[in-house]
Amino acid sequence: MMQRALHIDPVKCTGCLQCEMACSYENEGVFNPAKSRIKVFTFHEQGRFAPYTCTQCAEAWCQKACPVEAIQVDKATGAKVIVDARCVGCKVCTIACPFGTVNYNSVSGKVIKCDLCGGDPACAKACPTAAITYVDADWTGIDKMRAYAGQSLAGTA
């Protein structure tokens, strides 16, 4: 099956946090932005919002850094998934990740990160503006490409 990836278009984001609630509800059973694997950042002065989460690196530094092999690949989705039973909460992966998208959960004593909800990400379903979509992992640029193709057709690019 075709692999998919979360695709984030910050221009469409309104900062409503539906994604954060969907994520925490899916993973923790409560509406709780504090326990979301995806975070929306507000850049007030610039009037911009940006959702951000794990990009599921092909060569995942978090995985390489983990001393107990608690981060494994979900072959169906390509997601790097925390195996709670193995995670010892050492937090080395949170340091190794260049993007800060693996974080420690002091309640469980384990780390948490996006696991693509097993291939049906709740954040993308909850987003009211399609700022977060779940698309062909090999063609995340296709909307941008189409937009520029349209401009070239109109002779403006």
Place this chain on the structure above:
Amino acid sequence: MAWTKKVLRVDLNNGTCTAEALNMAWANEYLGQRGLATKYLSEEVDPQCEPLGPDNKLIMATGPLTGTMASTGGRYSVITKSPLTGVVACSNSGGFIGAEIKNAGWDMIIFEGKSPEPVYLYVENDEAELRSAADLWGKSVWETDEILHKKHQDPLLRIACIGRSAEAGCLYAAVVNDLHRAAGRSGVGTVMASKNLKAVAVRGTLGVGNIADPKAFMDAVNDGKQVLAENAVTGQGLPTYGTQVLMNVINGMGALPTRNMREVQFEGAEKVSGEAMHEPRASDGKPNLTTNAGCFGCTIACGRISTIDKGHFSVQNKPEYWGNSGGLEYEAAWALGPDTGVDDLDALTYVNFLCNEDGMDPISFGATVAAAMELFQAGAISKEHTGGIDLAFGGTAALVQMAELTAKGEGFGKDLGLGSKRLCEKYGMPELSMTVKGQEFPAYDPRGIQGMGLAYATSNRGACHLRGYTVASEVLGIPVKTDPLATEGKAELVKAFQDATAAVDSAGLCVFTTFAWSMENIAPQVDAACEGDWSVDRMLEVGERIWNLERDFNMRAGMTADQDTLPKRLLKDAANVGPAKGRVNDLHKMLPEYYALRGWTADGQITPETRARFGI
């Protein structure tokens, strides 16, 4: 469940914070937020107390759906006795603080007494304590927000606070949260200042669980989100233009109050409209509007994020105002613009920024400036009073200067902080005050939209559009189109809107959902979230109970039914132009029917039968 079933009681006299159980018997009758907090206020506060004295209380309340995934489920309200009106104040705000209070595990926070020194409340889940605000007193909302974030080294802290206008005693000061959302009306910020309470800083990481029927809840939530997305108003109009979508519409129908409500159409309306906010500026090619924004959980996202033209006189050499911040909503744009005769979009945006920065209700501020301009024209006030400023209608520079003065409580701004009613009384022309029960009107002229006249006259917090928004029916045709110039059927319409709105507010939802949602969309969300059976009928009954409780509080506070009226200008002076030309508001044709429908006596008293029906 959805309620956390916990109340945080903050005794400012003694500096203590105590957890107590939520009164669930009351929650079953009043649902949450507006209704439930009014019940607490009504039971715990003498309605005749001095609003700015230690006996008044200030309640910050969430609803059962606050903090859940229900669209717009992030609302909270500030409930107290108003210093502006002397009756109940309940000011609703979005942003993120409401959900954060809920996430910290609290349904409401009750502040009582008065702190001997300036303090702020810091809440981290179960832990709550008062801390010194000595370094915050005298700071603006924006400065306070920045200082607290730095002090706590926590960018995720959510903050609600007052600005300098509240400290200076401005009677329509707001409680501003998340920099540019506000519990704006009736002077709730003034009450907060009177208690020496500068800010409430909250961090909640517990989340909202306890949903009674999670599957039914998510189904109802997703159905509701879809209805909002597919509706023309909530799916397109509001995200694109915000509430400012109304400026040209209301002006066209001759119901845009202009120059202190003397006229009903404004020649400059288009220049300050939602459409104008999209137009590229000549100077830098950028539009006023940068983007729309959503409050917590909101899938409509009507919020405006705007910039001011850097070359505009109001912000020259003031780079602190060159970035983005909360832009103009319709009511603010109207009060600051058409009502004062000013048609300069950048100036209105700047004054709106100042209202956020120092916590002033832009509706009351703009309407009070409009009254001052008419007093100036009539010769009742002169440049001697204004510090040399020419207060003629349409004076852009004067509006800007007045905002700067009122924000800090300086010069003539001190007089403007009194509000329109007290200002006009002070200068001997009370008839020029466009207020009901001491609160300034919002942006719909009741000569051209008859039902709004009754809604204003009977609103439990003084003139207000958010207590019974019959504009939805009379202008937009929601849920059914009624003739804005007719009075027939308006008593029933106003009552229906008032009751439904009280229930929506009390759930923790935004009233803007009701452009698309009926109670048939809302009740299933409440029903699935909360224990017990929350049918459409029960929601409406709760709404009507809340309305009667607010009325009862007001009557006990000393309000009389002859205050259920409008300024003479709207009852005697006919509209001069437009579709409503020749019309006044025919309140007398609607009010007796309204009292009868409410189960009140002909002189506006709640009958014993109605009291018994609602347990009041």
